[in-house]
Amino acid sequence: MSKKILIVDDEPNIVISLEFLLKKEGFEVAVAADGEEALAQVASFNPDLILLDVMMPRKSGFEVCEALRSDPSRAGLLIVMLTAKGRDTEVAKGLAIGADAYVTKPFSTKDLLARVKDMLGLA
């Protein structure tokens, strides 16, 4: 059974590229354009891993991450934060609130895939 990945970003072009990349690798993919939609998708789609943009309308990536981490039934969910802001303070903040990894945009597709597979135990 293939692993499920949820892509959350408000930039449609980034979603398109990530969706294409991950589907090609055989993952089951769902997308969300903002924080609230992301929480809804987590409930219905039940992903194994979530690629979460930080700067989004309605609910930021940080808030989504905090909400997910406060839910014990989602303890196994892996969270990878994506951000275009590369400041150290933000990386630290993301990790502190429970993200499993932090990837800075723009990223190398190969590196991202390798990271995702590694985290899902597929390497």
Place this chain on the structure above:
Amino acid sequence: MLSGWFVVLLSATYVGVLFAIARFGDARADAGRSIISANVYGLSLAVYCTSWTFFGSVGRATSGGLSFLTIYLGPTLMLLCVGVIIKMIRIAKAQRITSIADFIASRYGKSQLLAGLVTVIAVIGIVPYIALQLKAVAASLAVLFDQPGHTIHLWGVDSTFLVAGVLALFTILFGTRHLDATERHEGMVAAVAFESVVKLLAFVAVGVFVTYGMYGGFVDVFQRALAHPELAGLLQLDSSRAGAWASMILLSGLAIVFLPRQFQVMVVENVDESHLKRAVWLFPLYLLLINIFVLPVALGGLLHFGAQGGNPDTFVLTLPLSQGAESLALLVFIGGLSAATGMVIVETIALSTMICNDLVMPALLRSRWLQRQQQSDLSGLLIGIRRVAIALILLLGYIYFKAAGEAYALVGIGLISFAAVAQFAPALFGGMYWKQGTRAGALAGLLCGFSVWLYTLLLPSFAKSGWIDSSFVEHGLFGIDWLRAQALFGLSGLDEISHCLWWSMLANIGAYIAVSLHSRPDALEAGQAERFVDVFRHAQRVPDSRLWRGNASLSELATLLERFLGPQRARQQLAGYARTRRVSDWRSLPADAEFVHFAETELAGAIGSASARAMVSSVTREEDLGLEEVLDILDEATQVRAHSRELEAKQQALEAATAELREANERLRELDRMKDDFISTVTHELRTPLTSIRALSEMLFDDPKVELEQRRRFLGIIVSETERLTRLINQILDMAKLESGRAEWTTGEVNVGDVVREAGEALGPLYREKGVHLSIDIAEGLPVVLADRDRLMQVVVNLLSNAVKFVAPASGSVSVVVAREKNLLQVSVADNGPGLTAEECGVIFEKFRQGGNTMTDKPQGTGLGLPISRQIVEYFGGKLWVESAPGAGATFIFTVPLAKAAPEA
């Protein structure tokens, strides 16, 4: 015919009411809840209007026309010099001044001689004035009982004597109840204010009665008078009397301050300086009201009674009586009684204080009798002296009235008194503003002025009464022609009052200045001069205690206070003083200079500054400081003040500089933080398109087998993201140029209508593609504006492309209106999109803040369009803003000022 009993009963009732008011006022004062408000204070000043005003003004108007008004215009002008009066009040409070004699004596080194001289001048000057009041009451009684020219007897006693007796009793009861530290009589002031209201009402009542009851109003009275040639003259001013007019204004202006009763109510009885603000207009208004009917009543009387028609001074009574209006006549009688009693009470209290403190006390203090009574309480003796003085003054007034009686018209006596007290002006004003004025100068000035007054005014009035030989008036003293009393040195052509004022002031001021300049003040005088002239700067008693050095005994000073204030009051004051020095028991106070100063000030409140000074000196061993040392101390105090002011100024400057630096630092930090945020935001905006470009390019590069359609789609995205990146970089650079002011502008005359039309054409394909309706409405004949055409185009294109982004496809519509708004050109771009919340309206003009929570997908904007547009519009001197509400679409409006003052379209 009015019944004698009824009049007596009415008068008694009225005096009873006064008693009640005075008692109430005193009780409230004792309870610490003063009833002296600004209005009461203002009305109490109207004690100025005596029976001389009440009866005499009409009499004066029958012979001098409007010239009686000078007596009331002078005070109006004087009162406007609030600064002078406030300074007087401030000094009086600081020095515990009890009378005008005290004020002058205190300024010139607490001189007993000067105080005595002022008192003598005041008594001699004022006794005829008191006689005048008695005469007025007697005359009004005579009219009321229809016995003009006869003395009325009640129970075999001369009614005037009875009136004087009742007034003395009233004054004694309420003026000398106890020895106040500040010599205030709040009950008396309240009663005087009440009397002022009564006499005003009474006079206005008779004025209305005559003007509107007996005649048909002002116009009727004046017209009838004009028909009589001898009366018509009263209705115009005689310019040959210009000198008299001016000297009357001067004289009455001085009298409002220097008459002992006026000094008493205005300065001594003042409880709050701010009350003057009311008095400064309320009192003149009172004077205006009480005078407005004087001329009509005078003319009415003359018209009614004809040429021989009795005494004009009693027209206010005889006119109502001639019409049978007896109750009005009674009201007028009460009004006149009010005017007389008010004046007599305040005047005798003021004079009795002066006589007691400045004539009797100095004599007593020297007498062996007092020295034998070392330990006894003298406060009772003081009150006793004052009571006797009150009775004596009224007795003197009565005797003068009996002797002078019919000799002189009422108004003549009043002006003689005015001229007497005017002699205080040089010494008093000089003392307040000129530090070089000395005691010798003040004595010389007063003596010279008083002598001239005596010779040119008082003695001639005696001569007119036939008491003394009048040859010195007609032929000059010893037959020397240039010594003629009312044409001194041949100065003729002036009325007697102006003549006296002119010569006495010349002698007074001349002697005061000349002698002052040629004499040196002693140490005490120099100190007092400093305290008087610089009273506003001596808020705290800095040099006071340093100007006294010597040995004193606490118990001896305390005994002194007990003797003169009474044991109870003395203890009270001592305890109060101990509290201010944070000592629980006054017996443990140090007997230092400050305590001596306190004791002296307390005593001054009871017995006057000169006597207080003498008493304190008698129980202390004071070292003589000498003038040089006093001047040094004062000089030092001035220098210290100057230094501390300088220091203060420097400290303030330093504090201001520090605050400025802190502010600048704060601004720099804020700028730094903003720059940091800006860079972080720009980074984010640049990384976002780069992410898509890199990811898609890598995928295409790694996998050559991607389907053609997919490949085309990806390449399309890459191209558009690259364009977005380019646009972003361009706008950031544009923004940076605009903000730093390095942008290049080609300013010229621009037709905004053309620009909008062109922009609409350029964006036409975009609108058509999305199916959005664009309407452009440009007003006819718009003037050109001064702007950069390309930049203006940039703004319009930005607004139009924003609008099309935010409206729904197909149903969306955007309308542009260009119109003239006064001297502005206004362009508005309205859409029917989702609108903006109030909060969003504010933030969308900030960099990288895009509206659009309600949008389906992210707008392809950079977040810099609106901030740039705003910068451009503001550069042209216009404004850019948005009006919107959620769900109601948004209207972006910008204005550009017209090139010049273009003519109205």
Place this chain on the structure above:
Amino acid sequence: MKRLSPVRQRLGALALFGVPLLSFPVLGLPQGEVAGIPAIFLYLFGVWGVLILLAARVAERQGK
């Protein structure tokens, strides 16, 4: 040096203004009658009233 308060200065100015208005030769100017009342009567009471009005406005305005 402490400056005089503006209220005191304004009232003082009113006094300075009033003196010439209420003295000769200005007083010689109003002649004849206005509406049946001697012009000088109207003038004197008018100037007086205006002075009082201005003084009231200056003094009662809430400054301090």
